[in-house]
Amino acid sequence: xxxxxxxxxxxxxxxxxxxxxxxxxxxxxxxxxxxxxxxxxxxxxxxxxxxxxxxxxxxxxxxxxxxxxxxxxxxxxxxxxxxxxxxxxxxxxxxxxxxxxxxxxxxxxxxxxxxxxxxxxxxxxxxxxxxxxxxxxxxxxxxx
Amino acid sequence: xxxxxxxxxxxxxxxxxxxxxxxxxxxxxxxxxxxxxxxxxxxxxxxxxxxxxxxxxxxxxxxxxxxxxxxxxxxxxxxxxxxxxxxxxxxxxxxxxxxxxxxxxxxxxxxxxxxxxxxxxxxxxxxxxxxxxxxxxxxxxxxx
DNA sequence: TTAGATGCAAAAAGTTTGCCGACCT
DNA sequence: AGGTCGGCAAACTTTTTGCATCTAA
Numbered sequence: 337x338x339x340x341x342x343x344x345x346x347x348x349x350x351x352x353x354x355x356x357x358x359x360x361x362x363x364x365x366x367x368x369x370x371x372x373x374x375x376x377x378x379x380x381x382x383x384x385x386x387x388x389x390x391x392x393x394x395x396x397x398x399x400x401x402x403x404x405x406x407x408x409x410x411x412x413x414x415x416x417x418x419x420x421x422x423x424x425x426x427x428x429x430x431x432x433x434x435x436x437x438x439x440x441x442x443x444x445x446x447x448x449x450x451x452x453x454x455x456x457x458x459x460x461x462x463x464x465x466x467x468x469x470x471x472x473x474x475x476x477x478x479x480x
Numbered sequence: 481x482x483x484x485x486x487x488x489x490x491x492x493x494x495x496x497x498x499x500x501x502x503x504x505x506x507x508x509x510x511x512x513x514x515x516x517x518x519x520x521x522x523x524x525x526x527x528x529x530x531x532x533x534x535x536x537x538x539x540x541x542x543x544x545x546x547x548x549x550x551x552x553x554x555x556x557x558x559x560x561x562x563x564x565x566x567x568x569x570x571x572x573x574x575x576x577x578x579x580x581x582x583x584x585x586x587x588x589x590x591x592x593x594x595x596x597x598x599x600x601x602x603x604x605x606x607x608x609x610x611x612x613x614x615x616x617x618x619x620x621x622x623x624x
Numbered sequence: 625t626t627a628g629a630t631g632c633a634a635a636a637a638g639t640t641t642g643c644c645g646a647c648c649t
Numbered sequence: 650a651g652g653t654c655g656g657c658a659a660a661c662t663t664t665t666t667g668c669a670t671c672t673a674a
Contacts, residue, residue: 351652351653352653352654353647353648353649353653353654355647355648355653355654355655357654357655358654373638374638374639375638387655387656388655388656389655389656389657390639391639391640391641391655391656391657391658392654392655392656394638394639394640395640395654395655398639398640410554410559410608415554415559415608416637416638417637417638417639418638418639429596429600429602429604431602432605438600438602440596440599440600442592442595444588444591444592444595445592447588448586448588448589448592448609448611449611451586451588452573452584452611452613455584456573456582456584456616457616457619458573458575458582458611458613458614458615458616459613459614459619460573460611460612460613461576461612461613461614462611462612462613463609463610463611463612464554464559464608464609464610464611465592465607465608465609466607466608467592467593467596467602467604467606467607467608468604468605468606468607469596469602469603469604469605469606470602470603470605471602472600472601472602475601475603495627495628496628496629497627497628497629497672497673497674498673499628499629499630499672499673501629501630502629517663518663518664519663531630531631532630532631533630533631533632534631534664535630535631535632535633535664535665535666536629536630536631538663538664538665539629539630539665540629542664542665560662560663561662561663561664562663562664
């Protein structure tokens, strides 16, 4: 079953409808397959439907997130904006100087979740992990 | 050297001044010795100086953070507000249902920083780690 | 004396809400 | 017909900025 089909089913199961706007937004998230914020999604969506509204983007994003179809994430420690992905198992390092974002994966995060479950008996559902500092290039530049 | 003295020195070294407002804010952060947001600090500060302004709180918090005297942190995955502490080496688990916040420490986070340094050659300075899910009580309740 | 800090009000940025009309089923 | 959804504008929340005044050094 494709993601669109799955989304359709999930939304219907919750008593909702698969509108053209929702379909477009889901398609874009799937296509881009990377972190997207509401504004970025809005820009892309307008290319295909120039009557779509930012509010609709926000509302759809919230609906999809509540349904568990997409995942909300912050990228930089500034936390200026919320980003969304389908899976969201990639974390991000942001350079303080050049603002470059380097994605990374680490099983330490799953270990951390496990640690919480055994030590605190807390069931971890989602984790925000943002790290910042200096990227290799900016470290080298700093050295000079 | 007390924290106040250290703060005084650091601020002066940066060409700044130790005003009564700054002193009050620093004292409160040290006294409370826990996560504080701008609004919470403002409430406390007003009890001792009812002419203090929220803007001053924000500006002082930013000044102290730039000077490396306090650390900025987010607590819940909502990231609604910024919190500050002196040291900031405690992370937080937030329950989705009852909103309870459980602080925790873990060296996995230092391991993660180390991992980033060896794998990405990125120098980690600060990390935001917020985990949410269900606390033991709410899990039990869910079961019923 | 004078750069730096404060207070006040207003702006900014991201996100949410209220309302009404349009659309699905 | 009845509930759901989208568009628009306005509200909201947290944080920042501009400007005149004041104050520490």
